[in-house]
Amino acid sequence: MRKFLIALLYFILPVVIASYGLDVFISKNLLKSNTSPGNYNAWNDIYKGQVNADVVIYGSSRASMQIDPHILEDSLKLKVYNFGMLGHNFLTQYLRHIEYLKYNPQPKQIIMCVDYFSFEKREDLYESDQFLPYMLWNFNIWRYAKSYDGFSLLDHVVPLVRYVGKATAKKKAFSMAFMKSNMKPLKYKGFKSTDKPWDKTMEEARLKRGIYTISNDTNTVNLFYQFLQECEEQNIKVTLVYTPEYFEEKKLVLNRDETFKFFKQVSTQYNNTFLNYVDDSICYKKEYFYNSLHLNKKGVDLFSKKLAHDLKKLDVVEK
Amino acid sequence: MLFNSIDFAIFLPIVFVLYWFVVNKNLKLQNFLIVVASYVFYAWWDWRFLSLIMFSTLVDYLVGISLAKQEHAVRRKMLLWTSILINIGFLCFFKYYNFFIDNFITAFSFFGYKIQPNSLNIILPVGISFYTFQTLSYSIDVYRRKLVPTADFIAFSAFVSFFPQLVAGPIERATNLLPQFYKKRSFHYGKAVDGLRQILWGLFKKIVIADNCAEVVNQIFNNTGDFSGSTLVVGAVLFAFQIYGDFSGYSDIAIGTSRLFGFDLKQNFAFPYFSRDIAEFWRRWHISLSTWFRDYLYIPLGGSRGSKFQQIRNVFIIFVVSGFWHGPNWTFIVWGALNALYFLPLLLGSKNRKHIEIVAQGKWLPTIKEILLILSTFALTTLAWVFFRADNLSHAWSFISEIFSYSLFTIPQIQPKILSILILFMLLIEWSGREELYGIERFGITWKKPYRYAFYYTIVFLIFLFSGEEQEFIYFQF
Numbered sequence: 001m002r003k004f005l006i007a008l009l010y011f012i013l014p015v016v017i018a019s020y021g022l023d024v025f026i027s028k029n030l031l032k033s034n035t036s037p038g039n040y041n042a043w044n045d046i047y048k049g050q051v052n053a054d055v056v057i058y059g060s061s062r063a064s065m066q067i068d069p070h071i072l073e074d075s076l077k078l079k080v081y082n083f084g085m086l087g088h089n090f091l092t093q094y095l096r097h098i099e100y101l102k103y104n105p106q107p108k109q110i111i112m113c114v115d116y117f118s119f120e121k122r123e124d125l126y127e128s129d130q131f132l133p134y135m136l137w138n139f140n141i142w143r144y145a146k147s148y149d150g151f152s153l154l155d156h157v158v159p160l161v162r163y164v165g166k167a168t169a170k171k172k173a174f175s176m177a178f179m180k181s182n183m184k185p186l187k188y189k190g191f192k193s194t195d196k197p198w199d200k201t202m203e204e205a206r207l208k209r210g211i212y213t214i215s216n217d218t219n220t221v222n223l224f225y226q227f228l229q230e231c232e233e234q235n236i237k238v239t240l241v242y243t244p245e246y247f248e249e250k251k252l253v254l255n256r257d258e259t260f261k262f263f264k265q266v267s268t269q270y271n272n273t274f275l276n277y278v279d280d281s282i283c284y285k286k287e288y289f290y291n292s293l294h295l296n297k298k299g300v301d302l303f304s305k306k307l308a309h310d311l312k313k314l315d316v317v318e319k
Numbered sequence: 320m321l322f323n324s325i326d327f328a329i330f331l332p333i334v335f336v337l338y339w340f341v342v343n344k345n346l347k348l349q350n351f352l353i354v355v356a357s358y359v360f361y362a363w364w365d366w367r368f369l370s371l372i373m374f375s376t377l378v379d380y381l382v383g384i385s386l387a388k389q390e391h392a393v394r395r396k397m398l399l400w401t402s403i404l405i406n407i408g409f410l411c412f413f414k415y416y417n418f419f420i421d422n423f424i425t426a427f428s429f430f431g432y433k434i435q436p437n438s439l440n441i442i443l444p445v446g447i448s449f450y451t452f453q454t455l456s457y458s459i460d461v462y463r464r465k466l467v468p469t470a471d472f473i474a475f476s477a478f479v480s481f482f483p484q485l486v487a488g489p490i491e492r493a494t495n496l497l498p499q500f501y502k503k504r505s506f507h508y509g510k511a512v513d514g515l516r517q518i519l520w521g522l523f524k525k526i527v528i529a530d531n532c533a534e535v536v537n538q539i540f541n542n543t544g545d546f547s548g549s550t551l552v553v554g555a556v557l558f559a560f561q562i563y564g565d566f567s568g569y570s571d572i573a574i575g576t577s578r579l580f581g582f583d584l585k586q587n588f589a590f591p592y593f594s595r596d597i598a599e600f601w602r603r604w605h606i607s608l609s610t611w612f613r614d615y616l617y618i619p620l621g622g623s624r625g626s627k628f629q630q631i632r633n634v635f636i637i638f639v640v641s642g643f644w645h646g647p648n649w650t651f652i653v654w655g656a657l658n659a660l661y662f663l664p665l666l667l668g669s670k671n672r673k674h675i676e677i678v679a680q681g682k683w684l685p686t687i688k689e690i691l692l693i694l695s696t697f698a699l700t701t702l703a704w705v706f707f708r709a710d711n712l713s714h715a716w717s718f719i720s721e722i723f724s725y726s727l728f729t730i731p732q733i734q735p736k737i738l739s740i741l742i743l744f745m746l747l748i749e750w751s752g753r754e755e756l757y758g759i760e761r762f763g764i765t766w767k768k769p770y771r772y773a774f775y776y777t778i779v780f781l782i783f784l785f786s787g788e789e790q791e792f793i794y795f796q797f
Contacts, residue, residue: 166789167785
């Protein structure tokens with residue numbers, strides 16, 4: 001038995017040592033990637049302390065794909081960064097928030113895009129590959145991502161374990177290491193608009209789901225209160241924004257009114273502005289959307305200008 | 320719990336340490352640990368079905384004890400049938416109930432009778448087909464007086480639920496495995512190292528070959544209408560390697576794991592894709608199931624004795640039942656029947672035992688004739704696999720029709736180059752180790768340690784590099 005254990009140790013030891021090196025190699029190359037879904041750029045800017053923004057935008061895809069920082073910057077004469085996360089609710093948006101504050105100077109203003117999905121928790125960690133290069137020994141990620149399927153504590157503490165089964169990420173890392181990539185970053189300061197006409201896929205999926213009631217995750221709601229409280233204490237102004245959605249979307253969710261009441265109530269409680277665009281004229285024109293929840297480029301341009309104008313008019317952004 | 324999961328990577332060392340360092344001085348405790356570990360292993364999937372295994376274990380244990388005490392022929396037969404009916408009853412209910420109901424309804428509606436559908440939403444307990452056959456073999460062997468029944472309930476429970484082979488075999492015979500639970504097991508260095516080596520090779524076949532083939536195979540089989548005949552051939556060939564890598568990989572991990580605990584399980588795959596005819600293929604593919612059907616079905620039916628009609632009947636019965644064992648779908652039945660058709664000319668021409676030894680034994684390369692025989696056997700097998708993989712008979716038919724169309728002579732739309740290199744790598748290794756029990760048993764064994772280790776590290780690296788989404792073993796569904 002002793003001989004076996006020693007032989008096993010001799011065999012495993014180089015694997016363990018090499019695994020750390022390989023982990024660093026994969027992670028370093030992976031975060032060079034500019035390719036889809038383009039999440040690494042935002043995370044890199046956060047962890048390298050390169051955000052340098054006066055105004056930051058939080059939210060889901062309804063933030064990252066609907067508010068153009070260019071337009072806001074031109075209008076407000078401030079530096080703007082869009083931190084919207086595709087397919088993520090407030091739990092992981094908050095993770096991004098604390099990581100951002102940990103490595104960067106705090107912003108003056110947060111534009112918090114909210115909707116009735118903000119507190120509805122999905123089971124999987126959407127586009128989980130974006131977290132991989134930063135996960136090892138990062139206990140903030142562990143704390144906020146552990147309630148999702150797919151990762152365990154081992155992924156956060158043992159090198160390479162989180163890459164087991166992540167074929168696309170490994171492929172991407174090796175191709176970044178050994179092949180020249182001329183791809184430009186997909187996003188500008190976290191933003192990318194979608195220039196396409198109405199796409200039926202999402203509409204079909206939502207019709208398939210039928211009329212439903214949104215159920216909020218209590219922990220996420222509490223975290224939202226905590227976030228507003230912290231921002232108040234740190235003198236960061238928060239403006240809640242409900243970005244446009246195609247008017248027919250309204251028919252699908254039964255407890256919409258409760259959602260709006262909630263956001264009105266918290267904005268009053270914390271003395272924040274709540275800009276609700278759900279009944280804006282944009283919402284009634286299909287030509288501005290590519291699906292019921294997302295504006296196309298034309299819609300984004302129009303809405304971003306409108307938002308910049310309203311922020312300016314209400315003087316919610318401090319110079 | 321899957322062999323290719325992190326859970327198992329933690330579970331195995333814990334059980335290993337407890338087995339060899341904590342309870343190593345007490346055989347009964349070692350067996351008890353195996354039972355507990357096996358139940359935990361199974362409960363990881365669904366604890367509710369543990370009761371089925373426990374009940375099956377209890378029934379066959381009691382039947383065995385009663386058979387030993389009973390001399391009356393009719394009562395002995397009744398005891399045996401009790402075991403058969405309970406075990407097969409569970410299997411039929413969980414696996415085949417809906418199939419029979421649906422087909423009865425279809426048959427009656429054909430004659431104009433309308434019957435209200437009464438299908439149930441039944442979950443198939445993982446491994447039921449495997450442990451049912453394993454416990455049945457015990458009762459039958461005791462009935463045939465080939466085996467002395469055990470009075471040791473813990474040892475018997477360990478035999479039925481032995482975790483390395485509980486959910487997907489190899490289906491062990493009580494005559495081979497049960498006595499190993501009676502003997503004190505001492506740790507053997509060579510055996511343990513060999514076990515680890517076999518696990519490594521099993522993981523390679525499962526994770527690198529099977530799981531990567533699965534991605535392409537699923538794409539092709541799920542969108543058959545979008546692809547040319549040549550692409551469908553690629554899909555069918557890759558499925559042949561997927562199912563081989565998946566199932567033989569599982570068997571290698573199961574056998575290797577058993578060796579770590581001092582047990583010897585029987586070889587389940589003996590390089591079947593190097594077979595020169597279908598008879599040889601079936602002697603080398605899923606050996607534990609083929610021999611089970613041979614001993615408990617084919618031979619009692621008369622085997623290859625009797626008239627030509629009886630021989631043909633027996634071959635069809637064994638292949639069709641074997642197909643049906645895989646699942647409640649006509650595709651499996653046709654797959655079995657097709658293999659019977661392949662087998663018949665060999666049986667009728669008394670050529671079914673022509674190729675007993677492995678091809679090109681003692682030589683580096685096969686002859687041209689042998690290569691052609693291997694390729695033709697592989698082609699026939701691959702064609703049959705289409706039925707095995709297809710969703711239903713019309714899917715299989717449209718798949719095969721497209722293969723035999725003009726589009727067969729076009730360039731495949733999917734050309735998995737890296738995967739082809741990996742398959743070639745596996746085949747070369749397996750070819751070099753075809754006279755052994757598994758591919759890398761003796762591979763590089765004479766090399767200097769650094770070179771041999773470099774080879775193992777390469778395998779480890781390939782497993783890591785090509786590991787995709789964790790995929791279940793195909794045979795779990797059976």
